[in-house]
Amino acid sequence: MNPETSDTSLFKQVLSTILPSAKAEAAESEETKRDLQAKQAETTQSLKALETKQADVKAERQKARSAHVAAYKQLKGQAAQLKDLKQQTAALAPDKVMMPATGRLSQGYGPASGQFGYTFHNGLDIAANVGTPIYAAAAGTVTDVKSGGPYGKHVFIEHEIDGEKWTTVYAHMHKIEVKTGQTLLQGEGIGQIGNTGNSSGPHLHFEVHQGEYAYSSSSAGNTVDPMDVVEVLGGASPIKATY
Ligand SMILES: [Zn+2]
Incomplete structure (x- = not known):
């Protein structure tokens, strides 16, 4: 190989x-x-x-x-x-209590001469034309509606304000637009200013009672000056009375 x-x-x-x-x-x-x-x-x-x-x-x-x-x-x-x-x-x-009508203060709250049968005027008189609307001063329930006597046509409204009972009265009305038992919101219309009962010219007589309605011709009783209540419980009123 x-x-x-x-x-x-x-x-x-x-x-x-x-x-x-x-x-x-x-x-x-x-x-x-x-x-x-x-x-x-x-x-x-x-x-x-x-x-x-x-x-x-x-x-x-x-x-x-x-x-x-x-x-x-x-x-x-x-x-x-x-x-x-x-x-x-x-x-x-809205205020807790407001003025119920626009008008002119024709008589304030307080001692009176007695010439009209009372020595203490326990409300405010707001003078205005017949037919001027009247509003509920606060939310409440209509407890009575009457059409005679010194107050003429008048309405009672009961209120509960901060847990306390108050009653407001609207007198000498021309027309009543509410019924007993009716519940109202503040500012709801209840009728019109008039000249019924012991009245010498169209005006609203407005009372504010602390508690139930009670009348006294010679003292404040349980009433308060509406002006004070509006001030104390409220502030500026949406319905301004021009005094
Ligand atoms: Zn009066």
């Missing part, structure tokens, strides 16, 4: 065995490299997409934060407005 020949053939043999696999390996490595490059490109793209998304999220979050801040500011503004409105409403709230 020729060693050279045999060497060559062995080399060839080895070569023929290794070469294809080396070639294949080289090809494979090239393919892997391409794969890797492709993957790298893909990853870069994904990264870019992620960055874009992150920026979007950041912008979205910023937007949400701004919206939240704006909403909070608006809410704060609304709370302030609500507070103002509440104060305005409280200021506009």
Whole structure:
């Protein structure tokens, strides 16, 4: 055997065995490299997409934060407005007792000469034209409606104010527009000013009793000066009497 020949053939043999696999390996490595490059490109793209998304999220979050801040500011503004409105409403709230009619004070509350049969005038006289509307001085229930005697046509209304009973009387009316047992809101119309009973000209005689109605021709009895009650229990009256 020729060693050279045999060497060559062995080399060839080895070569023929290794070469294809080396070639294949080289090809494979090239393919892997391409794969890797492709993957790298893909990853870069994904990264870019992620960055874009992150920026979007950041912008979205910023937007949400701004919206939240704006909403909070608006809410704060609304709370302030609500507070103002509440104060305005409280200021506009009707008095506990208000003047029942607009007119001219023709006789005040207090001692009287006695020429009309009483030495104490336990109400206010509000002079106005016949037909001038009369309103309930406070929310309550009509306890009596009468059409004769010194008071002429008159109405009694019972009220509960801060847990206490009060009674108001409206006398010398021209027309009565309520019935006994009827419940009224403050300021609801009850009739018209007139000149019925012991009256020498159209006016409303208005009495305020602390508790039930009780009459005294010579003292205040349980009456109070309506002007004081309006002042004590109320404030500015929505129905202003012009005195
Ligand atoms: Zn009077």
